[in-house]
Amino acid sequence: MDCLLINSIHLSTFVFLTKTNAMSLFDTINTDIKEAMKAKEKEKLEALRAIKAAFLIVKTGKGSDGEITPEAELKIVQKLVKQRKDSAEIYKANNRPELYEKEIKEISFIEAYLPAQLPESEIEAGVREIVSKVGASGPQDMGKVMGTASKQFAGKADNKIVSQIVKTVLASL
Numbered sequence: 182m183d184c185l186l187i188n189s190i191h192l193s194t195f196v197f198l199t200k201t202n203a204m205s206l207f208d209t210i211n212t213d214i215k216e217a218m219k220a221k222e223k224e225k226l227e228a229l230r231a232i233k234a235a236f237l238i239v240k241t242g243k244g245s246d247g248e249i250t251p252e253a254e255l256k257i258v259q260k261l262v263k264q265r266k267d268s269a270e271i272y273k274a275n276n277r278p279e280l281y282e283k284e285i286k287e288i289s290f291i292e293a294y295l296p297a298q299l300p301e302s303e304i305e306a307g308v309r310e311i312v313s314k315v316g317a318s319g320p321q322d323m324g325k326v327m328g329t330a331s332k333q334f335a336g337k338a339d340n341k342i343v344s345q346i347v348k349t350v351l352a353s354l
Contacts, residue, residue, distance in 0.1 A: 205249070205251070205254065206236075206251065206254040206255075206258070206294060207233075207236050207240075207249060207254065209294070210229055210232050210233050210236070210294070211233065213225075213229055214226065214229045214230065214233060217229055224283070224286050224287070224290070225290050227287070228286075228287040228290035228291050229290065231261060231287070231291075232257070232258060232261060232291060232294070235257045235260075235261060236249060236254065236257060239253060239257060252335075252336075255295070255296075255335075255336045258291060258294050258295055259295065259336065261291050262288055262291050262292055262295065263339075265284045265287050265288045265291065266284075266288060268280075268284050269281050269284035269285055269288070272284060295336070296336055296337060297337075298337060298338055298339065299334065299337045299338045301342065301346065304334060304338050304342065304343060304346050305346050305350065307330070307333060307334065308326065308330055308343070308346050308347050308350050309350060311326055311329045311330050311333065312326055312350055312351070312354070314329070315329060317351060317354070318354060319351055319352075319354050320348070320351045320352055322351060323347060323348065323351060326347050326350075326351065327343070327344060327347055330343050330347055331343065
């Protein structure tokens, strides 16, 4: 009886610890901020603070319940990467290599929190499957295909790349 009681206590403790160890991206960012501060990694700290600030804006925004879903966290991180890529292109075009390099470094720190991106060959295979599923017959069906493709590849591929592949596939029909 005592052994059974002890095992059930250990099991309930294990279940509790397992549930508490599943950290949200927000919690992971907070932990990484502390580590970056200790390691005195100024550039990484700056990028992580930008992510945290974006999360806090959403968490405390009007109509928010103070929580962020994992999908919303992912969208926020993707948006931050896109903003930095756009800025980097502008800096490169305006011959500002120091600012360009800063944006590229921040992108590398922020992208570490995104899931791995699909290769273009897998995206193309998925797009061809979507085209046949929705019955697309040419470029006029771009909206139908992109609607489904953007949902299917959310977080797994950049929408810009998906859009280019959809255009190519639809043009070849």
